[in-house]
Amino acid sequence: MRRYDAAVIGGGVAGSSMAAALAGMGWSTVLIDQDTCPRHKVCGEFLSPESLDSLSALGLLPLLQPLQPSAMRTVRLTAANEWILDIPLPGTALGISRFALDHVLQQAAQERGAELISGTAVISIGRNGEGHRLELRGRSVRQIVEARAVIGAWGRRPRSGLAPAASVLHRSYVGVKAHYSGMERGDRVELYLFPGGYLGIAPIEGNRHNVAALMTREAFHHAGKSVQNAIKWASARNPALQRRLAGGMPLAETQAAVYPVAISRKPTAWGQVPLIGDAAVMIPPLCGDGMAVALRTVVLCSRWVDEFLRGSLGLEDWKQQYTRALRQECMPLLRWGRWLQRMLDSRVTSPLLFRLGNRLPGLAGRMVERTRLTCANPRKR
Numbered sequence: 001m002r003r004y005d006a007a008v009i010g011g012g013v014a015g016s017s018m019a020a021a022l023a024g025m026g027w028s029t030v031l032i033d034q035d036t037c038p039r040h041k042v043c044g045e046f047l048s049p050e051s052l053d054s055l056s057a058l059g060l061l062p063l064l065q066p067l068q069p070s071a072m073r074t075v076r077l078t079a080a081n082e083w084i085l086d087i088p089l090p091g092t093a094l095g096i097s098r099f100a101l102d103h104v105l106q107q108a109a110q111e112r113g114a115e116l117i118s119g120t121a122v123i124s125i126g127r128n129g130e131g132h133r134l135e136l137r138g139r140s141v142r143q144i145v146e147a148r149a150v151i152g153a154w155g156r157r158p159r160s161g162l163a164p165a166a167s168v169l170h171r172s173y174v175g176v177k178a179h180y181s182g183m184e185r186g187d188r189v190e191l192y193l194f195p196g197g198y199l200g201i202a203p204i205e206g207n208r209h210n211v212a213a214l215m216t217r218e219a220f221h222h223a224g225k226s227v228q229n230a231i232k233w234a235s236a237r238n239p240a241l242q243r244r245l246a247g248g249m250p251l252a253e254t255q256a257a258v259y260p261v262a263i264s265r266k267p268t269a270w271g272q273v274p275l276i277g278d279a280a281v282m283i284p285p286l287c288g289d290g291m292a293v294a295l296r297t298v299v300l301c302s303r304w305v306d307e308f309l310r311g312s313l314g315l316e317d318w319k320q321q322y323t324r325a326l327r328q329e330c331m332p333l334l335r336w337g338r339w340l341q342r343m344l345d346s347r348v349t350s351p352l353l354f355r356l357g358n359r360l361p362g363l364a365g366r367m368v369e370r371t372r373l374t375c376a377n378p379r380k381r
Contacts, residue, residue, distance in 0.1 A: 001143075001144045001145070001146060002030070002115075002143075002145050002146070003028075003145075003146045003147070004027075004028045004029060004030045004115075004145065004146070004147045004148075005022070005027035005028045005029065005147065005148050005149065005309050006019075006022045006027050006028070006029045006030075006147055006148065006149045006150070006151065006305060006309065007029070007030045007032060007132070007134060007145060007147035007149070007150045007151070008022070008029065008030070008031050008032065008114075008150075008151045008153055009032050009122050009134075009150065009151070009152050009153060009154055009273075010032075010033065010152065010153030010154040010155060010277070010279070011031055011032075011033025011035070011037055011102065011106055011116070011118065011153075012041070012098075012102060012153065012155055012277060012278075012294075013098075013101060013102065013105060013277065013291055013294050013295065014153045014276045014277025014278070014279075014294040014295065014297060014298050015031060015033070015151075015153030015154075015276070015277065016031060016102060016105035016106045016108070016109050017055075017058055017060060017105055017109075017295060017298045018151055018153060018276060018298045018301070018302055018305075019031035019106075019109035019114040020058065020059075020060060020105060020108045020109040020112050020114065021058050021059075021298060021302040022114070022302060022305060022306070023109055023112035023113040023114035024059060024112045024113075025302075025306050027305075027306075027309055028113075029109070029113070029114040029115070030114065030115045030116075030117060030145060030147065031106065031109050031114050031115070031116050031117070032117045032120060032122055032134075032136065032145075033106075033116070033117070033118045033119075033120070034119070034120060034121040034122075034154075035118070035119070036118050036119050037102050037103055037106050037118065038099045038100070038102055038103035039099065039102075040097075040098065040099050040177070040179075040253075040254050040255070040256045041098040041099075041102070041177075041256055041258075042175040042176060042177045042212060042256045042257060042258045042261075043098045043177065043210075043212065043290075043291070044189075044200050044202060044210070044212050044290070044291075045095055045096060045097050045098055045101075045177075045202055045204055045210040045212070046072070046093060046094075046095060046189055046200070046202045046289075046291070047064075047069070047093060047094040047095070047096060047101075047291055047292075048089070048093045048289050048291070048292045049089060049090050049091030049092065049093060050289060050292040050296070051093075051289070051291050051292040051295050052064075052091075052092075052093075052094065054292065054295035054296050054298065054299050055295060057299050058295070058298065058299065058302070060105065060108060063104050063105070063108055064094060064096060064101075064104075067096055067100050067101070067104060067205050068205045068206075069094035069095055069096040069204070069205055070094065070095040070096075070185075070187075070202075070203035070204055070205065071092050071093070071094060071095075071187055072089065072092070072093040072094070072095060072187055072188050072189050072202065072203065073088065073089055073092055073093070073187050073188065074086055074087065074088055074089060074187065074188040074189075075087045075088075075089060075188065075189050075190075075191065076188050076189070076190045076191070077191050077193070077354075077357075078190065078191070078192045078193065078238065078240045078241070079193050079238075079350060079351070079354055080193055080194050080195065080237055080238045081351070082238075082239060082240050083351065083354040084240075084354075085353075085354050085357040085358060086188075087357070087361075093189065095189075095202040095203045095204040095205070095210065096204055096205060097179070097204045097205060097206075097208075097210065099254075100205060117136065117145075119138055119139065120136050120137065120138040120143075121136065121137050121138075122134050122135070122136055123135050123136070123137050125150060125272050125273065128146055130148065131146055131147055131148040131149070132146065132147050132148075132149075132150045132273070133145075133146050134146070134147065134150065148309060149305050149308055149309060150272075150273040151273060151274050151275075151276060151301065151305065152271065152272075152273050152274065152275045152276070152279050153275070153276050153277045153279055154279050155277065155278045155279060156258070156261060156262070156278040156279075156282055172217065172259070172260035172261060172262040172263075173197065173214045173215060173216060173217070173259075173260065173261040173262075173263075174214070174215055174216070174217055174219075174220040174230070174257065174258070174259045174260070174261065175212065175213070175214050175257065175258045175259070175261045176212070176213050176215075176220075176227040176230045176231065176255075176256070176257045176258075177210060177211065177212035177213070177227070177254075177255070177256050177257075178211055178227055178228065178231065178250045178251065178252075178254050178255045178256075179204070179208045179209065179210055179211070179250075179251045179254035180208060180209045180210075180211050180245070180248035180249060180250055180251065181207070181208055181209075181248065181249050181251060182247055182248050182249045183201075183209045183244070183245075183247060183248040184247070185203055185207070186203060187203075189201070189202045190202075190244070192234070192238045192240065192241040192244075193238065193344060193350070194234050194237040194238045194241070195219075195237055196215050196216045196218065196219030196222075196237075197213060197214050197215030197216060197219055197234065198213070198214060198215075198344075199211065199212070199213040199214075199231070199234045199235075199238075199241060200212050200213070201244065208251070209248065211231060211245070211248075211250075213230060213231060213234050214261060215230065215234065217259065217260075219233070219234075220259075227255040227256070227257050228250060228255065230257075231245070231250070261282070262282060263282050263283070263334075263338070264281045264282045264283070264334060265334070266281075266327065266330075266331060266334065267280050267281040267323075267326040267327055267330045267331070267334075268280055268281070269319075269322050269323040269326045269327070270319050270322070270323060274301055274304075274305075274318070274319070274322055275297075276294070276297040276298055276301050277294035277297055277298070278290070278294060280297050280326060281293060281297070281326070281330050281334070283330075283333060283334060283337055293330065293333070296329065297326065300322060300325050300326065300329075301322055304318045304321060304322055305318075
């Protein structure tokens with residue numbers, strides 16, 4: 001049986017960043033991932049200026065440049081009727097595939113001293129004196145791990161018996177993604193609206209584009225229940241999107257889908273253990289900044305993990321402070337994001353938003369700012 005100061009469950013962006021942060025502070029850390037890395041995941045693959053600020057705070061930003069990310073400075077919103085709204089970003093964003101990003105973050109955690117256990121699921125968490133006892137199950141092996149602190153970073157799908165029922169909206173979505181080659185490069189992230197969802201296109205490394213869509217389950221069923229059919233179905237309902245994808249070639253090995261994608265009503269900061277990343281909060285899709293929120297939870301929570309392990313902060317105080325901070329930072333974003341989602345989904349209010357946005361560019365920028373984290377101070381890059 002191995003004993004650690006901290007165990008992080010989940011090896012995505014949030015979990016790997018947390019493991020790297022704690023190992024960098026000198027704590028013996030284990031990162032437990034039930035999958036193997038790298039692999040393709042459904043994601044916008046868009047690192048906003050706010051995301052980059054959090055990575056900088058965690059000392060992980062220098063890892064990105066060798067990946068040769070693509071730079072983006074503008075968001076272009078295109079309605080099904082081909083109305084266009086361009087909104088400048090508050091700084092430079094980067095496009096990096098999750099295949100590359102997750103891998104480099106897991107490597108960073110290991111290089112800082114964290115142990116990685118992959119292809120292994122945590123099937124139970126129990127209290128053991130002042131710490132926790134974790135039961136792990138791999139392909140053919142069971143093992144026990146003990147840790148003084150445990151952090152849940154298992155993503156949008158809570159592990160059975162490990163997480164509380166999340167506070168989510170009744171409507172859920174299907175997410176699909178594929179990488180495309182052969183498309184004309186740009187310096188913006190593109191969002192295309194269509195009845196039943198939206199599709200985003202972002203340039204990433206390797207002269208490729210990430211094409212990711214979020215649609216209702218009904219739309220996915222009408223599309224034919226496959227990644228490529230879903231993208232074709234969406235493009236048939238937005239002529240500008242159809243033209244944009246016409247010269248591209250989808251790469252079959254990069255395709256991925258996920259269901260359900262349920263949007264949070266409010267953050268869930270704590271279950272049996274503190275939660276970070278998508279396990280804590282899922283933002284409305286048109287906020288377009290899920291990785292920024294995930295990384296911000298790591299910045300917030302890692303400080304209190306450190307204080308707890310040092311003995312300067314009690315468990316209950318940690319829980320209260322983290323819960324309060326997460327709600328203060330995420331609740332305004334969730335409220336404005338849901339409002340913007342409803343407005344853009346409506347045939348009545350969507351044209352009005354596009355007209356106002358083009359006539360009053362400053363107003364459009366301020367509306368978008370309301371759906372983004374205000375905790376970070378984006379720097380021009």
